[in-house]
Amino acid sequence: AMTTTTLKGQPFDRPVLDSMLRRRMFYTPSFEIYGGVAGLYDYGPPGCALQSNVIEIWRKHFVLEEDMLEVDCTALTPEEVLKTSGHVDKFADWMCKDPKNGEILRADHFVEAVLEARLKGDKDARGIKVEEKEEDPKKKKKKVKNTEAVKLEDAVVKEYEEILARIDNYDGEALGKLIKDHDLKNPVTGVQPSPPVAFNLMFQTAIGPSSNAPGYLRPETAQGQFLNFAKLLEFNQQQMPFASASIGKSFRNEISPRAGLLRVREFLMAEIEHYVDPEGGKKHARFNDIKDVKVRLLNRHVQLAGQTTIEEMTIGKAVSNGTVDNETLGYFLARIQQFLFKIGVDPSKTRFRQHMANEMAHYAADCWDAELQTSYGWIECVGCADRSAYDLTVHAKKTGAPLMVRERLETPITIEEWQIDLDKKKFGPHFKKDGKTVEAAVEALPQDKREALAQDLQLDGKIKIEVDGVGNGTVEISKELIQIGRKTKTVNTREFTPNVIEPSFGIGRILYALIEHNYWTRGNEGGDEARGVLSFPPPVAPTKVLLVPLSSHESFKPIVNRMSRKLRSIGVSTKTDDSSASIGKRYSRNDELGTPLGITVDFQSVKDGSFTLRDRDSTKQVRADEEKILKAIKELAEGSKVWADIEKELPAFEGQEAEIPVLTKKD
Amino acid sequence: AMTTTTLKGQPFDRPVLDSMLRRRMFYTPSFEIYGGVAGLYDYGPPGCALQSNVIEIWRKHFVLEEDMLEVDCTALTPEEVLKTSGHVDKFADWMCKDPKNGEILRADHFVEAVLEARLKGDKDARGIKVEEKEEDPKKKKKKVKNTEAVKLEDAVVKEYEEILARIDNYDGEALGKLIKDHDLKNPVTGVQPSPPVAFNLMFQTAIGPSSNAPGYLRPETAQGQFLNFAKLLEFNQQQMPFASASIGKSFRNEISPRAGLLRVREFLMAEIEHYVDPEGGKKHARFNDIKDVKVRLLNRHVQLAGQTTIEEMTIGKAVSNGTVDNETLGYFLARIQQFLFKIGVDPSKTRFRQHMANEMAHYAADCWDAELQTSYGWIECVGCADRSAYDLTVHAKKTGAPLMVRERLETPITIEEWQIDLDKKKFGPHFKKDGKTVEAAVEALPQDKREALAQDLQLDGKIKIEVDGVGNGTVEISKELIQIGRKTKTVNTREFTPNVIEPSFGIGRILYALIEHNYWTRGNEGGDEARGVLSFPPPVAPTKVLLVPLSSHESFKPIVNRMSRKLRSIGVSTKTDDSSASIGKRYSRNDELGTPLGITVDFQSVKDGSFTLRDRDSTKQVRADEEKILKAIKELAEGSKVWADIEKELPAFEGQEAEIPVLTKKD
Incomplete structure (x- = not known):
């Protein structure tokens, strides 16, 4: 089993990080004072700033650079639309009810949990030490506690293992049969749950005052984009290919969500629908720009063979040898990876996994997930699916709208x-x-x-x-x-219905993985216990600069205020910490928020207007006049330079971090 | 009655603007190919870009500059929360049903429409010419067409007028009595509608698989902020006053929405909750910064006297003479106005109107609306309410959570x-x-x-x-x-529950007013019909630069591509129009999108790397080398300079807009 490590290779302790994230209000359970609601979380100030910085970079990286047509469609969706798209009939999980305590169980998770508990009991009985399996948050389930050590027949062990390997392939009836045949009981009550029934994962509501207009909250932003296809094509002056994009909330009424930020009922998505001519091999005009980008691939065949070997190759090679089906799909895999690395995802914890035929959505022709490795295992954070012509075709058929491209032939x-x-x-x-x-x-x-x-x-x-x-x-x-x-x-x-390549980003999952990838702990300098650090790249960091006056001396105040105002006016977010804590302590408090830069205002600043600028990760400092410091900060915050560049340009400040212990007040 | 005019004082023609906005896909009815759903609209690429630019400026103006704590809370809200806040019981309109055709009518709008039709019929019978009344989109109702000219008793006219003046004060029972007493009939069917019943304006749904967890989509973002108050205060290191802020979608299930973008069922809000000590007169530390800002006020007393006279005064005077209750409320009125002017709202079409006692929400102690004048009349675009301690008190009482401030006294x-x-x-x-x-x-x-x-x-x-x-x-x-x-x-x-000053922005309404305020038509130069122009300030304009090669000559392509790439890399959105239309025509097409700047790439550019930069509003041009042109564009797009500054810095280009008519292809 894999052991998760921090950015610096230290053993990773999830409860410690989790408590830090809650304490610093990166996120918090929604409605907590009312007891909370499973699967709903609010982002506090640092989480919210992190999110909006990531979205801003996403928008520049995709919408602006690729000239995409961004739209903002409603979450409220009439039933007919989602009936056509297939969601009303197929977007469901199977659930059972415990007849004794009324508990609602997701059927596949329940079967898995009970069989795994029995297998563990068998191993215990045989005296085999069981290593904790890597968790799969996609299937995060209540673990059965206190398994009994009961030895099973060898044939039964084999049967259970086979069932578990194919758990995704059972429908409701088959799951019901498993529960009956193997007498699977809810460990809480000791009774068999009721036969599984389909539970649609969409939130239903009624639009308008009459009861005959049922609607749902969208489970994805894609449908709104498809319905506008004809208008977008017109807006794009009939030019193909092109892409629409949308950033917005989607909603899925999970049966019993349990994996923190990774499985929630309301979440922010950023989705691209790239429309491409299905003929001519789905070439991409800018493929050449990214063909040398190296990606780590886990393809379908490797998985079928029961392996998880990752192959690293250039995207050019992956397309030319057929691992990745076509240039457009390959182009987006490379662009997705560039985006993830830009915001600070760890390349060594990134891979693209191809979907197996049986796990693809009902509309997909091919699909690769960008997965990020976390303490929950490999997490699907970006899906990149070829939805073929499915959606445009079904909506056109249902409504009669011309969701297609009419292309003038060069030679009739x-x-x-x-x-x-x-x-x-x-x-x-x-x-x-x-x-x-x-x-x-x-x-x-x-x-x-x-x-x-x-x-x-x-x-x-x-x-x-x-x-x-x-x-x-x-x-x-x-x-x-x-x-x-x-x-x-x-x-x-010539008339044709375009195919759709869809890169679909789960922003919440990306943010969580980003946090884990950038987390580490600083040794206990100065006697303090180990301190958490979030080494976000400056452009995504929630706050860019911490302003620290050396002491509460009156002469520092106007300078701190002026610097704070100047930084804000150039769009750089700052915090001031004028508490009486030591400078080192004030900096390390802000390490937990991922603040990359610090400015110390000291007596020398009062005298000659120079400041020290401190780098969070190396704790190195440079010293220069106000103008140079502001320029350096702007460049770092925009991502046009990194700390190493600044260290070359500005003189190092070798003096110790001056600390004046203040004994009168307790921090 | 007021006549709306364009930015340049021309008569305003709403259908023409509306058709332009739909044609250029600023917005479009959602699900139009399925027949559409009333009150739901999608933003197309220009609308979406306009929205995200306005949001970015809002975030800088408020969250960054005022150091607010931004949070992102869920739209899904359990019933108990909205029961406590009063929304389950009170957030409703009265509706009637026509027993004959099943039509659902909003009771107050129905009574108004029928009585107004009778009064108009009376005037027709008396031979009095009726001027069209300014529409009030807050009460946008189906007008009764084809009124009959029937003379009424003078006393009846008076009674009807009194009813109309107090229409907001009737509850369901009283509206039902009016319908009965005056025999008000639906003009469509000729029958009296059923007695009014309360219709809650929140969208209801169920959270999770069991049916005993009813929830709603939030009707405002405020509640999520209040519930997090204790955590936010802790995050802010117990410092008061402070503000939280949130940008997100809210939902209101309007009975029968009809006023386009002004009354919709799903809308983007930006809300600030500023928490202030109720003692000490609600002072604001930065009041001095804005005390000289002049505002146009329509206070409660003027309205009570039946007048609409606007008084212009500094916010300092308005607070000192008691027109505006306190410094904090005054501070935010000024900051709201600064924001509106920054994004390009017309100052002469802006006023603050104080709410009458009977129109305030159930929680409000005082309220001023920033209203923007449009062809629909004066529209409430930003509400600035003093919600007192209402919300924090009711939630604390219900949950026992300490939603209050504990302040250490200097002297016990x-x-x-x-x-x-x-x-x-x-x-x-x-x-x-x-x-x-x-x-x-x-x-x-x-x-x-x-x-x-x-x-x-x-x-x-x-x-x-x-x-x-x-x-x-x-x-x-x-x-x-x-x-x-x-x-x-x-x-x-000392323990106290803070009062809340709440500036609440309806982003969709602001965008619509912004569009009307910046719209005008350019004379029919060159034989074309009058062309629409949207003179957005560059920082909010959806696209900043139009790149126009003089012709389809091969030598222009690499230069256009390079400029486009360079502009994007400095975060400036561009479009290229390399169609065969004349340069003038290509520019004016982009006037409709509000693109403020144009770069012409001509043979001189190929030779010496110089470009002309054109200003949308004046159609004036300057010419300089690439570096200077890029710098000017960046400064204009960021709003740090305006065109007049650039005209002073760079040499004017006096040459005519070179136009090479292309006869082979039709544009």
């Missing part, structure tokens, strides 16, 4: 096909009010049908076609009104 | 009060399992009650107090167990 082509000619002068008067309906039905006849009807017309002098809502549903048309013949036609345009 | 004070001493040794055994409950009830007794009980104890040797849930609800305590006496006590701390 001639095709031979069955054409229908109606005698409009007679046709209208003959069918009267039904004329338009019958005409539409005729025009919609496919080629094979037309061929058969042409024969009917020749043989019988008339044809019969089905027209919903006219007469008894079948309409007769005589040869006086219609002609069907094989003719050649010149075609100037 | 001595107070005399009625103190209770329990004989704990006897008390516990006497009351057994109820001991704790009875003790809590005793400790909670207020001073006046204690005084009375001290007498009882002396006279009867026992007291009776009410304790919910113990015995029959009344408990007897004898003098062996309790003593009550007047004693002095030294107090070191």
